[in-house]
Structure formats: C-alpha cells, structure tokens
Amino acid sequence: MRDVSIIGIGITKFGELWDKSLRQLGLETGLSAISDAGIKSKDIDALYIGNMAAGSTLQQEHVSALMADYCGLTDNHIPATRVEAASASGGLALRQAYMAIAGGFIDIAVVGGAEKMTDVSDSESSYTVSMGSDEQWESKAGATFASLHAMMAQSHIDEYGTTREEMSAVSSKNHYHASMNPMAQFPFKVSNEAVSNSGIVSSPLRMLDCAPNSDGAAAVVLCASDKASKYTKKAIKIIGSGQASDTLSLHHRKYLNRMPAIRIAAKRAFKSCGKKPNDLDVIEIHDNFTISEIIALEEIGIFKRGKAGEKILKGETTIGGKIPVNTSGGLKARGHAPGATGIAQIVEIVQQLRGEAGDRQVKNAKIGMVENHGGTAATAVVHILEAE
C-alpha cells in the first residue's frame, strides 16, 4: 500500500448561492484545488464526486459525468465516479480516491463535493435530508431528521444529565469559530442564551441546534506521496482512514444516545496509523445537530461517555482550548451542503496543518481528524491527516 497526500484544496463560500449552479460551484472549487496543487488537467487520473441529492433537488443524476464535462476533462475521457452516502458522500468519495491511489491503480485524483439545497423549498430540502434515514419506516411515518436527533438528545439527557446549556455551547462555540472563517455561511457570534431561546424545532432541539441546508462545494487533489514533491512543498499526508456502517433506522439500535459506526470507523482509522485520541491537535466533527458533536466526541474517545457536554461548555474544544473542534464553524455555522461537507471538513484540517488558517489557526497543529457521517450515523467515515 502506498502513502497518499493531499496536495491541493479549494472551497466556495457556503450559503444560499442563488446565482450559482451545481456545475459552476463544482468547477470553481475544482479549478482552485488544481491551481493550488500546481497540476495540469492532463495529470489527473480520476475524478470522484460526493453528491447526495442532485436527483431530488435538481432532477439531475449522473453528476460524475456532468462534473467531468464542465471541468473540461472529457478530452482525456477520465474515469469519473459519483459517490453517495447521504451527508457522508464527501468523506466517502475521498476514501474511494484514497484507496485507488494507495492500491496503486492511479497516481492523482481530484475529489470534489458539491450540493445545491436552496433550489427547492425549505420543506423539500428538509425532506431530502431525511432521505438519509429510513424513508419507508421513519420519514413516511412522520419523523423529521431533526426529530430522530431530538430523541438521541433526549436519551443523552435522560442517561447522562446533559444540559440545555451544554448543547447551546456547541452551537455558540462553532459560531465563534465561523466568525473567523470568511467562507462560512454564518460568520458571526451567537450567544449561549440566543441558542437556548431559539424556536423549538423538535423538543429538545431548537433552531440554533440545527445545521442549515446550504449550497456549497469543496475539492481536494490527492496524490501518491512519493510523487507529491514534484508539485508542492506543502503536502499533507492521509495517515489513517476508516469507514463503518450501522442500521439505517435509529429504532433498530440498542442505544439511542450512541453512534457506534463513528466509534468503529475512528477505531479503524486510529489502527491504520497507530495513533490515539490524545495525539490529535484539531478535529472537524459532523455537527448536523449539536447533540451529534457531543456524541461523536464521546464515540471517538476524546471524552468519556456523558462528559463531552461539560468539557465543551468549559471551552476545552474552543480554539485555544485543549482540543479545538470545528475550527471552520462546523456544519452549524460554516454551513452544511451534504455532498460537499465531508470535503469542506478536509479542506479545513489541511489549512490548519499547513498553518494557513488565519485568525482561527490552532498553534502547532500537526495531526488532525475529520469525522463525517450520513443519516443518523448509518455510515461513518473518519480520516486522520498529518503535516509532513
């Protein structure tokens, strides 16, 4: 197996990008990732696209060929593959490219994630997001995506005494980080009180516990590590990769307040590089709801079960704290464009490890983790990155 490095990154601002189409967003980030890497289009061996919902939101499938075409790659007839695993589509697309290069099949791949969630109404985009859970036996029965996470939150509260204030701290911390990220959808601070007093979406979750449904795109260029020096001096190595699945429905799991797929994916990623949770300097977590960040940090092993909330409230995951989490602003404040999210998380960690994160730079960040999951964590993908 060969080592694989990230040699280029690109990202758009996330938000309600009414003046931009899916193909424009994809092209924009693809181009910036390619110029950042210093490669030419003829160097690209394959294209991987993370996209969850173009079929439901744009009536456009076959997004792989669409992106290859509009990125001007059809002359070379490069292999283009779309990967879908709900909100984990981006992370999973990255893993496919990683495996193809590690396995020696190709040398250079561009991995892009793109999503348009605001070309449909709020109710349609919310239904689209809930397609990541079991449509037949959850969504059709009246369960919104938020309501499933609300039951996870309630179960966490009932078992561990997690408080309203602790959940609010996740959101306000992520907004604080986003205030330093020019690409964030909501680059401003929000107080704990504002989160705690925002409207109820599904009890106990409130509006500011929930990530938005955004438009956005992000791309990275992956290269076999032994060839990376040809193009760049700032390659970031992917040292660990893990993936796991779980029951599609939340109700088929033993514990409502756990996300076992994240634990297993993280375990596999740690095992593949011999690292431990306390080796990490910075983490991007899939905080589609505040409770998800709390549970995910417990599953990865950063904090003991039931303890993440109080540690977050104490500021241990804020920039300057013990282990900064979601320095980009996370899904909550950077924005959540399902297929793009997993790649946007990677872009953030690469910026941190390169030392290019500006005001939100974590000092001496050497090793970072990205946790990306789909549905109620029926798919989880975890990557560990290290500065070379």
Place this chain on the structure above:
Amino acid sequence: MSVPRFWRELDSRYNLIGSYCKLTKKYHFPRRTFDPDIGRESIGTMKDYQFKGTGEVINSTVVHQAQTGYEMFGPYCMAIIELDEGPRITSQIVDCDPKTVKPGMKVKAVFRKLGEDSESGILHYGTKFILSEIPQVEEEDESLQNIEL
C-alpha cells in the same frame, strides 16, 4: 409515492405484520427474509407474524417543524416504541397532548391516515399509536378530524 410501492407493504402497514424466527425465537419488524443473528441458516424458517400492537414508549419528541405531509398535525408527538414482542418502531402517538408522552408509557396501535399523494392521489393509511391509559377521543371528534384532512 407510486401505488405499487405503497400497496406492496399494505399488510405490514395496516396490520403490523413482521417476521418470527423459529430458530432464534426472535421477532422482527418490518419483515425480514432472515434473522441477522444467524444469517442464511434462518432462510425458510421465518414465519409471518402479526404483532399484538401493544408496547411501551422508549423515547419521544414533540415535532414543531413538521415532516412534509404532516403539517396539519403539528405540533405532534413522534416516538420510538418497543412492541411487547421486542422489535422497535418509529411512529406518531396521537389523540393526546404530545407533551404528556414519557418513556415507559404503555401504548397500543390504531389504524389511521398517514397522508396522501396529492389532492387527487391515493390516500395512505397505516399504523399509529395511542396511549393505553387515557380515555380515547370520542368517535364524533375523530370523524371531524378526518374530514379536516
């Protein structure tokens, strides 16, 4: 949803029909071809089973931002219910103040309208749950509610 897609699940949706594995003595909902615990060994030994429709609330939430098609119910109670035979199911709990639903409460299945394809499309019926321990809403009120839908 297309008619066949809904129609093929009708008995499960209307009558809570799932599977019983004679080897592991476990119940499953919805139907399964084999028991995941023992895999292919159980193929052919699984039997259809109609659940009694009684169970207990494991966890619940009051949904204020309703699911598409459920706007007229909001705020409504969604719950994960453990049927007495073991399997869990996600369902709406109706005919009660949604805030009063708590873990451990006993519930029973009722036949209700789930939604409709469009104004002229087919109606979807299925199973919802009510609390066992509060008096049921009178028939007249129920029919009025149905007319409103």
